[in-house]
Amino acid sequence: DAGVIQSPRHEVTEMGQEVTLRCKPISGHDYLFWYRQTMMRGLELLIYFNNNVPIDDSGMPEDRFSAKMPNASFSTLKIQPSEPRDSAVYFCASSFRLKNEKLFFGSGTQLSVL
């Protein structure tokens, strides 16, 4: 398996634009997580899915953020409209089970909002 695949690796956009981040989890993994990494807050969980269903989105910062998982092999994280404070590295991770299985992380998307 190629691991968790994220795209794009880098995204530079202007404030107010819509940004879509993409993730393909490892085949057979039932859980998918979206994390955001910043200097101030470290690695924080935004949302996670189980079998394509959102389970906990309490980490999503505000209504500008939305995430979907239309099928077992694809998820998106959308920011609309984007703001400079959204600049961060966004990681997607997947796992077979929730607590006793390690997370496999994608290579991340470096987002810069100007």
Place this chain on the structure above:
Amino acid sequence: ILNVEQSPQSLHVQEGDSTNFTCSFPSSNFYALHWYRWETAKSPEALFVMTLNGDEKKKGRISATLNTKEGYSYLYIKGSQPEDSATYLCAPYDRDDKIIFGKGTRLHILP
């Protein structure tokens, strides 16, 4: 789980020396603890998943212990090598399925 503390924040260790650092977490409602190694410009990679009080895990020169009653875990690196330079993250899970990553311990191995 409301608060995960990792100490120290940063650590410089001479190559060949052994070292250890700490992850502290609330012991109530604990379910499992993950340790990850995060090298610069890469993604976090799992080292250990631990669940039982008194658990000890080992992977090469790296080992970890877990005390769920008092809420801490130690990560040990024996005979540090340059490739051990990374940030080490701990992440406790509680029974309500909440996971919070610590801010990490940044380890620098000096040649």
